[in-house]
Structures are given as C-alpha cells and as structure tokens.
Amino acid sequence: xxxxxxxxxxxxxxxxxxxxxxxxxxxxxxxxxxxxxxxxxxxxxxxxxxxxxxxxxxxxxxxxxxxxxxxxxxxxxxxxxxxxxxxxxxxxxxxxxxxxxxxxxxxxxxxxxxxxxxxxxxxxxxxxxxxxxxxxxxxxxxxxxxxxxxxxxxxxxxxxxxxxxxxxxxxxxxxxxxxxxxxxxxxxxxxxxxxxxxxxxxxxxxxxxxxxxxxxxxxxxxxxx
Numbered sequence: 001x002x003x004x005x006x007x008x009x010x011x012x013x014x015x016x017x018x019x020x021x022x023x024x025x026x027x028x029x030x031x032x033x034x035x036x037x038x039x040x041x042x043x044x045x046x047x048x049x050x051x052x053x054x055x056x057x058x059x060x061x062x063x064x065x066x067x068x069x070x071x072x073x074x075x076x077x078x079x080x081x082x083x084x085x086x087x088x089x090x091x092x093x094x095x096x097x098x099x100x101x102x103x104x105x106x107x108x109x110x111x112x113x114x115x116x117x118x119x120x121x122x123x124x125x126x127x128x129x130x131x132x133x134x135x136x137x138x139x140x141x142x143x144x145x146x147x148x149x150x151x152x153x154x155x156x157x158x159x160x161x162x163x164x165x166x167x168x169x170x171x172x173x174x175x176x177x178x179x180x181x182x183x184x185x186x187x188x189x190x191x192x193x194x195x196x197x198x199x200x201x202x203x204x205x206x207x208x209x210x211x212x213x214x215x216x217x218x219x220x221x222x223x224x225x
Contacts, residue, residue, distance in 0.1 A: 002037050004073035005101075007044040008064045026078035033076070033103040040204075042071050066177040068098040070206060075100035174208060179225045181205055182218065193218045 007030050011022040023046060034041065045067070047060035068075050075098050185199040193215035200213040207213045208221070 002039055004040050004042055004071050005034065005076045006042050006064050006067045006071070006073050007076050008047070008061065009044065009078065010047040010049065010060075012049050029078040029103045030076055033101075033106075042073050042204075043067055063180060065096045065098050066180065069096060070174075070177045070181070071204070072206075074098075077102050079104045171208075175221050175225050178205065178208075178221060182221060 007027070009023050009026045009030075027044070030044075043064075045060050045064040047058060049058070064075055067073065077100065079102060181200070181203075182196055185196050188199070190196040190199045196218045197213040197215050200207075200218070205213070208217055
C-alpha cells in the first residue's frame, strides 16, 4: 500500500476499550494490510461506544474524518461490519468526501459508496422529472414561468458573493479540522506559537496554503476559531 492513512478502531464497551479486547485484533489486521508498502499512518483513532451512547454521538469518528481531510488521507478500518450497519457513518462519510478502505473486504468499498451515490442520484432524477411535469402543467394552464431576464449587471456581483462565501466556508472548515490538532500540540507542551508551528511541521500537518507552518499562521487559526 502507498499513501497516507488514518486508522479507525471501534469497540462497543468501556471494558473492551480498557482491556484491549477487540482492539488488538483490529490493529493487527490494519498493520498486516499496510505491511510492505510505502505508506504513512497519520494517526490511530479509537472509538469506545457504550450501550447508552447514541450512534450520532461519535466524536472519534469526526476526529478521524477531520484528520483524513486535513492530510488528504484514506480512512482505514479493520472490518466492514464495524461500519456497514451504521447509517450515520455512511452519511458522514459521503458528506465528508473521505475515501475509506475496509481491510477484510477492500474490493467492496468503492462499490458500496457508488451504490449509495447511485441511489441518491436516482432520487434526484426522480425529483427533477416530477418538477418538469409540474412546470409543464403550469405552462399548460397559462402560468408565466421563469425568473428575471436581462439583468446581466447583477450576475457578476452575485457570482463574486457566491465565490467569496464558498472560500469563507472552505476556510472555516479547514480551521475546524486543524484546531483540534493544534490544541493537542498545546496539551503535549507546545506553548509558544513557534513551538506549535514546529510541531505541526514535524508531523507533516498541511499548512493553510501549503508549505510549512509559521507562527503567524498558527496565530491566525487560533484567533479566528
């Protein structure tokens, strides 16, 4: 295997999490799958779910997806059945755009995501078809269709606003992904902005605009968050 990966391990009880039961088998499966390739494991994230926890409350999954987006890495899990029965995971995965590989069935992953995407696409086409039928019925009744025309002077400013909004949303999403990493560096003893920047560069955490982190960039992220 080549590339960057984030390992996601999950067990169902606090007792299993503390004892390592289940985790060691998953960790071994992940290690054996990667063995022999030119790969980098960015981080291993362990989720311990209690019987009372809602499927929607999975902070470690959110952390793993953030790391994947930040490092453009692939999410790696030991067994597909750890995830396939969880609708919330599939929804979060599709929304995040993160690729994943299940060690026990690596050839299935793309198919699973594509099937889910095909279902969503089919529903979108059905909605489009129903809309066209409704519009045709309105037109037959004499209802005037369409929006404003001839206002080309409004298109440029609207496009610029939309572009600016998208860039701001992208920047905000990046800050949300990288802030927990910065906070973890602070917990590990990186006090100054330069120390934090050095720790991020050492781990290979991507800077906002590529290249290496600087104290100023760290300060901007902390100030904006």
